Amino acid sequence: MTKIKRFKNIFLVLLLIFILNSNATSGSHSRHNRIIKKAIALHKKLENNHHWSITGASNLGNEIFIREFGQGPKTVLIIGGIHGDEPASVIAVIKLAKQLEKNPGLIKNRAVLIPCLNPDGLSIGTRTNGNGIDINRNFPSSTWSSEYIKDHNNPGQEPVSEPETLTAVEAVNIYHPAMVIQMHQPFGAIYPDNNTPIEIAEKMSLITGFPISHDIGYTTPGSLGSFTAQHKNKIMCITYELGRVDREPDYDAVTGSLIEAINFP
Template sequence: MQAKIFHQTSWARSPRGTPIELYKKTHNRDGKATAPILFVGGVHGDEPEGVRLAQEFLKWLQKTEESSPEKIIHSWLLIPCINVDGFLRNQRINDNGVDLNRNFPSSDWSPESKGPRYFPGKHAASEPETQAIVQLIETEKPRLIVHFHSWEPCVVYTGTPGKEASTILAGKTGYPVREDIGYPTPGSLGQYGWLDHKIPVICIEEQERIHLDQVWPHFEPGLTQLMTQDFAT
């Protein structure tokens, strides 16, 4: 009998105390749990495309786990929206004015920023949202991390082992697959995952301000393929 999806409604809390949800499902192979893939939406609160993608992906996971659980071969963790306060206010930063994607305690973290939208915090991992993901990574040891954003359409991987998965995720979108975003991102989730843990990290960048109903159709083929076939990391 298949275990149900684990859903923690208050897995973490924002500086304002807003609850942050986590979903989890473990799959076994040869009697052992497979290493999970961690998916994160809403790192930047003014990028609703990433939250919509996480929400629609969760719906697919829930439906498939219920109707055809044998299709999914990888364990997974999903945070629909990590920056809950920023999302509610349609602002990039969290309630403390920190860019969460510059706040991770990577070896290249820097207190410098090119503007208020990119403020990395008073120190690395100063924010409860960042601390929660750091703890989750240390506990669950994911094989791959994928976070959902919007900007210029592309799929960016940090760490060469993530290239194959990035190509799968790009699928038929026509979006380019890149090894970096094109500018330094000290303290980002990608830098922390790869530099400090050797976990490849993929950043999906959907076209910003695209109609939200178009987001899932763009990435459904790639995400569903990622979850139902083997790939190297």
């Protein structure tokens, strides 16, 4: 083989790798967008369902919905869509609501559901809200910091500067949850905090196959989890990471695991 021919072959192989890679990226991107559209459509339907109440409004004036199920002694607050680009976290909470609507006897405690805390982010497919703030860095805890490295982690001017954060804080103050479950993507793992007995995470892991982890791998100042951890009521908090944003989890399994969690406290 001549030198020129060899270079030509190497060039063609590199070109092929580039094309395959960019196809995979755009495929992943369009799958993610499709799931976002699905979440938006399901969330929009809540407007016309009188069982859902409006508990707040976002920066851009989008409605934040809430609904209670069950009347048991303890309360579990479940929040999806804290980050707008994590659409399965919204769909999972709506699927849970549908199951509890059909089978209210499945739970022995009260469940309070907020399927999408960040409807601005969902509508535009961003992690942050309509004001460019990461709600999960805007909670009132001693760890809150005005410093940030990446734009999508902008914590806001001060704790609870954002109406979405205020909506979540108010839900905690009004409903006094024993446990908060926050739904996220993409890590595909269950993160119980220090207030949460490991047994509950083990049950959830058994149902879904998601492993248990204790370290997300980076600091999260001003997060919802840091707020609940410091709360005087010693609220349990589970961060539920549903896996890749361009994929959908097994929602039936996720629903089953959430019902286990609701019945735990």
